[in-house]
Amino acid sequence: MTRKPCILLGVPVQEGTGRLGCDMGPSAFRTAGLAGALRDLGYMVEDRGNLAPGPTRDLTHTNGAIKFLPEIVAWTKTIAQAAYEASGEGIPIFLGGDHSLSAGSMTGLSRRAAEDDHPLFVLWLDSHPDFHTLDTTQSGNLHGVPMAYATGRGGFDGYFPANPVPIRPENVCMMGIRSVDNAERAALATAGVTIHDMRAIDENGVVTLLKAFLKRVAAANGRLHVSLDVDFIDPNIAPGVGTTVPGGATFREAHLIMEILHDSGLVTSLDLVELNPFLDERGRTALLMVDLVASLMGRRVLDRPTRSF
């Protein structure tokens, strides 16, 4: 059996957050042994190094809160092109970088999937929906907008690159949501996105919720992109992130999700975002993220020794 290679793409973007440090994320994932963990599972791994944004152009927006619009626009263009190219060759794994990178990854992947005649589905694992538009963001941090952009909501034209194949909101499932701003709540009420907040997870468990979504992906012959924000996980075990929100996914829930995703055979790409190594404790968040990727890519407790804590 020939398996597709894993293509690692470092994306040291940090201008989408309110603080510095995410630019060290790609380096921390490498230091935590991501490539080795994938090779141990039998994958070919091609690390393409770090992307760099193209030139910026002057952009001003009526929403004066917005920060680093030219920079994020330049990054989005570069990332979308890299995503489009890499998804034709293997399994792209984006090493963030803040969550603004998903504006690029999702739009590039969606364009490729459409050309190959598959709809793109997204499993969004995050405490936040990141569903602001340029007009509604109040913090002005553009890691809060990628899902609105990728699903084709208005207000990005003339600023962000054209998004040729918007992802259908019905093809998006969010899990772990527990911090939503008013404008996002209003938009999500009618958007058609499936949202499982922490209450839904507590009441139903991750298995039922996830399997229902995977069934839909399989029935549509879809490709599945997973976007994993560090703050999906509880901050007690994943402190290396700038936007901690209490009450997150447990170690066991997070691994179980990854194992079920692997069994589905549907996942074709992955974002690892918001890791801030400056806020981490001796690399434990980076190591946890690498272990989660290993579970997603097929590591099983009974197959080989796991990390001892």
Ligand SMILES: NC(=[NH2+])NCCC[C@H](N)C(=O)O
């Ligand atoms: N990718 C993230 N961590 N996003 C956090 C966004 C928080 C808040 N909704 C904002 O727009 O500022």
Ligand SMILES: [Mn+2]
């Ligand atoms: Mn996020």
Ligand SMILES: [Mn+2]
């Ligand atoms: Mn988040």
